Amino acid sequence: MNHTDPFRELVESYALGALDPEERASLEEHLAGGCADCAQALEESRWLVSQLAYLAPEAEPSGMLRGRLIETVRFEAARDEVPRPRPKAVPLWMWGAVAAAVLFALYNARESRELSRIIGENQKSIAQKNEELKELQQELAALVRQERILADPESVRIAMRAERKDLPALEARWHRTLGIVVTGRKLPLPQNSRTLQLWLIPKAHGAKPMPSLTLRPDSEGRFALLVENPPDSPGATRALAITEEPEGGSPQPTSAPIWVGAIAAK
C-alpha cells in the first residue's frame, strides 16, 4: 500500500540500527500497527544485516578462552544435575503456615504476579549491576597494571621521538612480565576513523615488524596504550614504532612510522 512507502524506506536502516531516535520511534509505531509488508521486509533486512558480519576477517581466539568457557559450562552442567538435598522434617504448625501462605497466594493471584514482576525486575537489575561491576573491575585491573609498569624501576624506558616536528614525543615503558605502556599527550586525532598501531621491530636481520594493538587518542589528545601480552620480549626487540593504520589495524605497516623509539641494549 502507498501509505506504507515512507516507512518501507526506513526498514533497512532500522535493521542496521542506524535510524535516528525520531524515525526509529515512528517506524516502531507503524510496525506495532501490524503492517505485514514492513514486517516481512524487516525480517529479510535483519537477515541481510547479519551477513555484514562476514566483512570482519575471521580470527582465532586464545586457547585460554576456550578453556575458561568449557570449565564454566562443565561446572554449570554438573551443578544443574546435583539433586537438591531433601529438606529436614518440618513441624506441623509450619505446614499450616505454608498452607495458609499458599491459599493467600492463590487468593491474591494478581498481587502474586505483581510480586513476580518486581522480583524479575530486581534480578535483572542485579545482573546489570554485576555486569557493570565486572567491567569496572577489569578497567581497574588494567589501570593498576599500567601504574605498576610505570612505577617499577625494572621497566625499560623508551623515548619515542616523532618524525614530524609538530608532533609531541611519546614515552613507552616495557616491563618484562607486565607488558608495555605507551603514553602521550596533545596528539592530533587521526583522519576519519584511522587509528594508531604499535609495532615491535625485531633485532633479527630482515625480520618483519610485529603488529601489536591499536588505539585512537581521546578527544583531548591523550593516549595511553597498554599491551598486556607483547608478541616478543624487550631483549629480542630493536625498537618500537607507531604508524597510522585503517581502523582494526593491519598485519603489516601500510604507512611510514610517525613515532620510533630505540630500545637500549642492556
Next chain:
Amino acid sequence: MSPDATLVERLLRRDVNAFEELYDRHSRVVYGLVLRIVQHTASAEEVAQDVFLQLWRNASHYDGSRGPFLPWLLTMARNRALDHLRLKSERQRRRENQAEELPPVVSAPDFERGLDQKRRAAKVRDLMAALQPQQRRAIELAYFEGLSHSEIASALQEPLGTVKSWIRNGLLKLKEGLQATA
C-alpha cells in the same frame, strides 16, 4: 534439521560436548566480528565469552524452525560488542530491557540456501568492495560502530539525505547481488 539446530537442541539437555562443537564451529567468525568492533583483544575475548555463555544459558531462545542459527548468533555477538563500546563511553547508559540482548530468530530468504558459509562470506565481501568507498564506509560505520544516520553524516561530513540513500541503496545492492548468486 541443520547440524547447528541439532547441536542447540542438545544444549537444552545440558550437553557439554554439543557446546564444545558449536564453539569450535563458530568461535572464529564470532571472535573476528567482535574484535573488529571492540578493537582490543582482551575486550574481544571477554565479549566472545559472554556471547557463548549467553548461548549456553539461553539456548531455548533459539527456535530452529524459525530460521538459521548463525545469523542469530552473529546478531547477538554484534549487539554485545556494540553494548561493550557504548558502556565504555557512556557508563551511565544502560539498556532498559535486557531481553533485547537476545535478538529475534529470522528466517533466511530462499536464495540463501544455495550458498555455503565460505562462499557467502566471499560474496558479501566482493559485493561490498564493489560499492563506492564512501557508501561502503557509511554502512561499516553503522554496522561496526553502531552510528546513526546523523552521526555518520557528521563523521563523513556529508548531507544527511546522501548518507541515508547510500546506506539503503548499498544494502539493496548487497541483497540483489546475493539473490543473483543463488
